[in-house]
Amino acid sequence: MEITAGGLLEIRITPADVGERVSVRRVGHRPGGSPEFTDTLGVLTSWNEGVLLITRKNGQTVRIAESSLVAGKVVPPAPARRRGPAASFEELTRVAARSWQPLESEPLGGWVLRASGGFTRRANSVLPLGDPGIPLDDALARVTGWYAERDLPAYVQAATGAAGTQEMLCAELERRGWTAEVSAEVRIGALAPVGDVDAAAAGSVRLTRAPDEEWLARYGKVTDPDLARRMLVEGPSVWFAALPGGRAVGRCVVDGRWAGFAAVTVDPAHRREGLATAVMAALARRALEEGASAAWLQVETDNAGAHALYDGLGFATHHTYHHYRAAA
Structure with a gap:
């Protein structure tokens, strides 16, 4: 937390910091009335009407009342902990997309709608690597309609631990009732x-x-x-x-x-x-x-056995992606 020379906590974030990685402390009260402090680290995905939304690396969105803040600051990106090759989120995501090529695709601005008869979510979901070019609600309406025409559920693949815009999209999807059905880590390592x-x-x-x-x-x-x-x-x-x-x-x-x-x-x-x-x-x-010379793979977050195997082979997590399904 940010502490002044006088030992006081300070709030050094504002709504202008939306999209930045932040660390905040808020105060609540236990049943007996004594104060209880909670720290949250993640991307500030919105700050509207006195409520902050912070998306953690695991995709969870935390709602925090502005009135409960006692400290907050922008923090630098997480230090690189992965071994093996350096890679950007966009490079890895495009490589992964080429490895599960859909039978049918259609662009929507910087998004790609993908369909393959329902075989694998990766080839039957939206890949949002840019701006759809239209308001988000209109884009999601186009997405749900496109998949309905193919008798498929509508999924959007979005990531956490990768880029602020992706984490903001996760928060916006959750706000609209979309549900993360499956989450998977993207891991990389030397080949x-x-x-x-x-x-x-x-x-x-x-x-x-x-x-x-x-x-x-x-x-x-x-x-x-x-x-x-x-x-x-x-x-x-x-x-x-x-x-x-x-x-x-x-x-x-x-x-x-x-x-x-x-x-x-x-x-x-x-x-x-x-x-x-x-x-x-x-x-x-x-x-x-x-x-x-470099290797990557995707493993669902709850597959403990596979995690142990890949840990032993030198793979480390680069980011985590989630398949969000449209609300019924």
Whole structure:
């Protein structure tokens, strides 16, 4: 908190600081009447009619009455804690979008509406990397109508821990009743250490350019195999990995310096045998041969087992994205 030379707390933020990362302290009262102080760190996404909205890194929006503030200041961006390559939010998001290319897309200003028959939210959601060019309510009405025409729910993919405009969009969606159904971390790391892993089963991994029936069966998220194949093979340079008997599978998209890992799935009967590591090591070696040097992946925030795997391989969180679904 900001403390003066005289030891007093000061409020050094104003509505002009909307979009900045701030730290604030507010005061409340316990049941017995004694004061209780609460600190909040995040992006100031709005300050209207005496109420501040601050969006934390995890996407949660905190409402704070201006009258309860006792201190506040603008703080610098969070220090970089990630290992491996440097990357901007926009670069990573565009690379990720190319790895899950939609069957149909339409621009709306700086937004892209994407549809693919419902296979994966990533290819059936709005990617808002700029201004839609029209008022937000009009843009969201256009979005819900566009997806309704395709008999699909309307989703907007927006991020926290990335950029102020993205976090402001999260807050605006929540204010309008949109619900974050799924949240996932985007993690990055150096590619060479993944390829260097000495996984006993790596030599048995088979690499192909298209998924077969056994691969699709292990992946397990397929209701329309033909649609899934069309989607999964699209990308700059796509590889599929599988261990005999479908014990483990994975997918990697090589795009310039980046190798994107996805769909790493292990037969429950063979977990904790290092099979996921073996699949990723084999894919990483292929990506290194194609000139890639950096790696990225997406993992849902509640997948503790995958977090442990990726921590061990040197991946660190870059930002978190959320799929917001339109209110019914």
